[in-house]
Amino acid sequence: MDFDAAIRLTEILLALAFVQQSVEHLYGPKAEQRLFLVRLILSILLLIGLSTQWICVVLFINGIFILKRFQGPYNGGSDRMSLLILSCLCLIHFMPTLYLKEFVFAYLALQVILSYWLSGFFKIINPEWWSGQVLKDLFCFSAFPASENLRSLADYPKILCLASWAVIVFELLFPLIVLSQEILVMGLFVSLVFHLANTYLLGFNRFLWVWLAAYPSLIWLQQYLMTNFSH
Numbered sequence: 001m002d003f004d005a006a007i008r009l010t011e012i013l014l015a016l017a018f019v020q021q022s023v024e025h026l027y028g029p030k031a032e033q034r035l036f037l038v039r040l041i042l043s044i045l046l047l048i049g050l051s052t053q054w055i056c057v058v059l060f061i062n063g064i065f066i067l068k069r070f071q072g073p074y075n076g077g078s079d080r081m082s083l084l085i086l087s088c089l090c091l092i093h094f095m096p097t098l099y100l101k102e103f104v105f106a107y108l109a110l111q112v113i114l115s116y117w118l119s120g121f122f123k124i125i126n127p128e129w130w131s132g133q134v135l136k137d138l139f140c141f142s143a144f145p146a147s148e149n150l151r152s153l154a155d156y157p158k159i160l161c162l163a164s165w166a167v168i169v170f171e172l173l174f175p176l177i178v179l180s181q182e183i184l185v186m187g188l189f190v191s192l193v194f195h196l197a198n199t200y201l202l203g204f205n206r207f208l209w210v211w212l213a214a215y216p217s218l219i220w221l222q223q224y225l226m227t228n229f230s231h
Helices: 003-024 030-048 052-070 076-095 099-122 133-141 148-155 157-178 181-202 207-229
Strands: none
Touching: 003 030, 003 052, 003 076, 003 099, 003 133, 003 207, 030 052, 030 148, 052 076, 076 099, 076 207, 099 207, 133 148, 133 157, 148 157, 157 181, 157 207
């Protein structure tokens, strides 16, 4: 995937993520409706590729107003990641040289890799993740929209322990995706399954689309490293 194609795919996937987020707020309070209606319109324009550099800038400004409205990234990691991707796109569009554009895109990819690795690191130093207790508590006590049938998974501690370690190992090993195309494909497939599971089991629907929007940067970075540093 060449650089321009990766940037355009990132714009398309981020636009789709913003459309999904915006639709969720169209029936909320009036102040939210206005903010997210603007985001929805801008996202559609970004999706079709109309003046993308300026659309990204206005989306970023819109994002600042949304941060002010909710006094921070109210949806946690997915909001922070969406702003990171949007900020990088804005910088890329206005950087004067290809080298600087590529540097910003590589920075985005490294931040995505770090987001997985740090998540795994903080899990492995937490004994409650070793035993699966965190997942048990999620199903037993959390307000996440898991169904009653799925909550019964809390009664299977061995399965939850195995699932906990599977997540930890996956997140800690995620940086290895830069080593080869085969590992990249495997890593992205596992991460997609991971986010789909979070969407189905816990209702983390925003994480799927936002992190998916960051994947073109990973694909581009792996190819760039193999092309320039494989010898």
